[in-house]
Amino acid sequence: MAFLEVKNVEKVFKDEKRGTELKALDNINFSIMENEFVCLLGGSGCGKSTLLNMIAGFDKPTSGEILMNGKKIERMGADRGMVFQQPTLMPWLTVSKNISFHLKLKGANKKKQKEEAQKYIDMVGLTGFEKHYPHELSGGMNQRVGIARALLLNPSLILMDEPFAALDPFTKSDMQEELVRIWQEHKRTIIFVTHSVEEALILGTKIIVLSKRPGRVNKIIDLDMDRPRDTTSTIFNQHKREILGLIHENKDPEAGRPIHQVI
Numbered sequence: 001m002a003f004l005e006v007k008n009v010e011k012v013f014k015d016e017k018r019g020t021e022l023k024a025l026d027n028i029n030f031s032i033m034e035n036e037f038v039c040l041l042g043g044s045g046c047g048k049s050t051l052l053n054m055i056a057g058f059d060k061p062t063s064g065e066i067l068m069n070g071k072k073i074e075r076m077g078a079d080r081g082m083v084f085q086q087p088t089l090m091p092w093l094t095v096s097k098n099i100s101f102h103l104k105l106k107g108a109n110k111k112k113q114k115e116e117a118q119k120y121i122d123m124v125g126l127t128g129f130e131k132h133y134p135h136e137l138s139g140g141m142n143q144r145v146g147i148a149r150a151l152l153l154n155p156s157l158i159l160m161d162e163p164f165a166a167l168d169p170f171t172k173s174d175m176q177e178e179l180v181r182i183w184q185e186h187k188r189t190i191i192f193v194t195h196s197v198e199e200a201l202i203l204g205t206k207i208i209v210l211s212k213r214p215g216r217v218n219k220i221i222d223l224d225m226d227r228p229r230d231t232t233s234t235i236f237n238q239h240k241r242e243i244l245g246l247i248h249e250n251k252d253p254e255a256g257r258p259i260h261q262v263i
């Protein structure tokens, strides 16, 4: 059985006040297996975050369904952890306390909170910064805290919405390497939203290319390349050319026109 199945998913946003509606996603179908590293790739506005939010259970499809281990996703759950573009840390809490916050909510004692936080602090390479506050850390370090916080809950599915988009190219590259290392050592299933073809090719075992407005699955590409990925290799660049071709083919003919349909 597939780990996650997205079946005939459509999402329409209705704006009752303005009397308009917008179809963000149309007939989305795919399934993924456990331990895959799936990149959802597409241009701005193609519905990547909308799809991720529905997998997280923050929102529901207008029609169709999303199943995890055969069970329909209806709401948020501890089996899914989310990492956002901005790590949304609590500025008044230290790194360690930000990471263990959910354990505190669950009633774990202080020793357990500290020990568990330390495990994930070490995992994401923040050893020595346990007592620092978010404003004392760089953007990349804050994002590591966000990742550690998501990992601590031990979710079987980690959802990442352009987590490295705000980072400089050097930090981004370090973080990509680090994430692949964590994924390889601690086997998790990851769905990672990006609009960068290169990032998807560096990270993914599978790339789901979405087409533009309304988002549809354009192509699903299974990647069988050695790691770390060699961005200068022939195979890497063949994939890159293919994906750029798909995105180019799919340029939005309606670009510049209003995107809302009047109901």
Ligand SMILES: Nc1ncnc2c1ncn2[C@@H]1O[C@H](COP(=O)(O)OP(=O)(O)OP(=O)(O)O)[C@@H](O)[C@H]1O
Binding pocket: 013, 022, 024, 042, 043, 044, 045, 046, 047, 048, 049, 050, 051, 195, 259
């Ligand atoms: N809550 C909402 N209400 C109304 N429209 C929405 C809502 N959320 C998203 N949309 C619309 O749905 C479409 C898809 O948005 P979404 O944020 O999922 O795209 P995206 O691919 O993640 O874009 P980006 O890469 O720019 O973040 C957009 O046209 C957006 O305006």
